[in-house]
Amino acid sequence: MNLAAAGETREPAADDVPVPAVDAVPGAGDVPWRHRHLLDVDMLTAADLELVMRTTDAMREVLDRPIAKVPALRGRNVTILFYEASTRTRVSFEVAAKNLSADVVNIAAGTSSVTKGESLADTIRTVEALGAEMLVLRHPVSGAPYLAAEVFGGSVLNGGDGWHAHPTQALLDLYTMRRRLPGGSVAGRKVVILGDILHSRVARSNIWTLTAAGADLWLCGPSTLLHGFEAWAGRGAAAGRRFHVTASVEEALRDADVVMALRIQRERMASGLLPSLREYAARFGLTRARLDLARPEALVMHPGPMNEGVEIAPDVAVSTQSLITEQVTNGVAVRMALLYLLAGVGDGR
């Protein structure tokens, strides 16, 4: 991700881009989408982001129908190849693809023979030869989707790679904020990401989209987990982005419009980078008292799954300010939108 390169990116006016007619087969209409793959959010221009948001609006409307299904991808093969355990992201893509009437093939590579010494490139070639037209890939190695995109003839969607990127998460987070913030825009809003920034692909992808969309972004967590981000923030600021880093929860949360708590990975404890769960909860947990530092109607978000009582208090998680389950539903809609847009491009190959 090269923040400086996108310094001029600005959120366009909300009515620049028409809502697509998603009941039709993609590609039939006049869709100005140009990307065959979704590898990270840094490949998306402001106009691209806007088109994703608009298409997601249309998909949300589909989700509200009695039968949440359109024939757009009927008979298309969407293969979900996950090298890491995941329920919500995997199911979200699966439901999104089925809502578009695609045929879905699930491959859990961790428990399958995919791992029997075959190279990733060979696996990708095999999956394509088996019929995959769109490939959703989650992989523990940062950059794996880029390799896949070089080999695969269809469209690759990054479902999370190492610490690097989780673009559909960032897009659903942006969509959720825009849908709930007064004015429908994150521009000028104080948005806090709280937690283990260092190991978080969710944070990395959100940094891109949120600063591109003009948010006043604050990263907060134990200082051991912020290494390198100060320098990044400095370069971002030089490029016209608002991007702050602090270990002070109070400074971060004061007058915040949005607070996103990240999941604490218990397996990181062993590394010594994180304090104990109890200490983490005491110093950085998103409690009601801390949330009261933010604006009265501040939005609460979390990518899930939550460790309630650690990074987020149970009463905060289910409060009326919490958008956590709405994030999940928007995740299905944004993935429908992306499958739809990418399929329109892939059609032409």
Place this chain on the structure above:
Amino acid sequence: MNLAAAGETREPAADDVPVPAVDAVPGAGDVPWRHRHLLDVDMLTAADLELVMRTTDAMREVLDRPIAKVPALRGRNVTILFYEASTRTRVSFEVAAKNLSADVVNIAAGTSSVTKGESLADTIRTVEALGAEMLVLRHPVSGAPYLAAEVFGGSVLNGGDGWHAHPTQALLDLYTMRRRLPGGSVAGRKVVILGDILHSRVARSNIWTLTAAGADLWLCGPSTLLHGFEAWAGRGAAAGRRFHVTASVEEALRDADVVMALRIQRERMASGLLPSLREYAARFGLTRARLDLARPEALVMHPGPMNEGVEIAPDVAVSTQSLITEQVTNGVAVRMALLYLLAGVGDGR
């Protein structure tokens, strides 16, 4: 389960309830079903039981068609969330839902990230936000489906919870007996459940439906595995139910109309509650010689999977008296019926 509270339940005449036209979307007709969830059989009145049986008749007729499929739940999302390994119950629900043209999402929580410290309530909220309209839940903790029903906005079907309940198993067992017993009723019939009663949710749910339907129910097994059931039987008898407990296989099997052998869980052996497999087979296994104590045409049942040579002898399992594979097919039909009936209620939300 409160046996006494249902003391007056009696099996209605077989032609009280019309067979539903299950090819249509549920809710369109005049279905007097009132339950949004199926958590245990003790929530079902005699009229409910009769409606389930009649709807299952209609679904059996669907299963006999060249293409065993009706459009009743087209486009509806049925999510199967299992926290315990299971093949037959999971596949039975999956096939039932697909036969109704639903979209099925399978989540094996034991091997998935669902278990990464997230609370059950959060998982249920997430699954609903992902699109689940009907949720089939198997969980090792007794009562988990009741918690799920409080959180979930659609319909919850209990696919087995701890030692507590397995309502679809009890309903398929009742259906199988009624279909095969002369006269089409279990009223007054001697029905024996043989095995590890103490740890069996199958037994607990069957006790309810069978005594409600007027059967003369006998529980038989090692006395260490019958603790507490004598007192329960006494209360049941006081409420007008016929319910006996004995450690004598001879007393139980003599003149029985139906003998249901339960699976011995090998993992219980370690607890010391059960004798060795060899000793169990010698003292309680359902052999041809023991079955000869029952009526000549007595029905043999087993919920599966069987340990042949332990709780049931191989020749008994495949004899003409055995209904074991018919139970499996009826299980698909009864689950189709329940999904259909619950969907009709859920529609109105």
Place this chain on the structure above:
Amino acid sequence: MNLAAAGETREPAADDVPVPAVDAVPGAGDVPWRHRHLLDVDMLTAADLELVMRTTDAMREVLDRPIAKVPALRGRNVTILFYEASTRTRVSFEVAAKNLSADVVNIAAGTSSVTKGESLADTIRTVEALGAEMLVLRHPVSGAPYLAAEVFGGSVLNGGDGWHAHPTQALLDLYTMRRRLPGGSVAGRKVVILGDILHSRVARSNIWTLTAAGADLWLCGPSTLLHGFEAWAGRGAAAGRRFHVTASVEEALRDADVVMALRIQRERMASGLLPSLREYAARFGLTRARLDLARPEALVMHPGPMNEGVEIAPDVAVSTQSLITEQVTNGVAVRMALLYLLAGVGDGR
């Protein structure tokens, strides 16, 4: 497999058998297919082989359509029951069945409760009672599909059993060679299978079809892994088949038309039957230098997954001579053809 019994088998002329109209429901036309099960290739006559090849041609044409889907098996239940981990074969059958509009049920028996002490026969009966009409079985015990076929009322397709057979692999290999060899026939062509012949069900099934189709077949590998095949080759030669065994890579590869490298199972190393991976690669790996011994346009094949750098060099695997990914696509087509042909027979039961 009894090689001698098929001594007279000859490849028929390519236009003997018409291409089926696979968009229709099977059985409607005049299909002279007689088999309910596919257990091994040795049950197939030359006319059967030809019909499989012709039907696969039709299915390849379906795969080339924008929507690779025909309604032939709409609403039919294809259950894939795998007792060994597998991705490519499992997914290949799944995609094949879905392309024919069948409903697919996946059961990974290694991780499921299928293995909780239940006998294979009971499992097969249960799977049938759950609705399976066609059963794809992979099992570590040679001969398991034959037992399944005795119990199962529908059609059994062997997806690989122990070291014994892998008939769909042999058929896709034959199809791939015929499609690519000048003249469209393997008759008289020198075909080499290189690797661990002893433990390979792929080799065993290929020996049958290739010699039946008139190829000049050479088996090559470490002599410890060729035991018994010399005698078999002798009997085959006596029955009019061309079938050679050698530990000399040079002798095998010289002027070869087709070279198929087999996967080295790393777990065999411990047995002492195989040298180290490094030594194996040095002595038997299919390198560019060795391939240059073959004819200039010799075809390179591998059943996958590959250990690149061990049994096959990376540059050979991706060279223009390599048909390895085409094998995968043809595998989907040949499995569509077999499901289609078997369903036509199963219809009549």
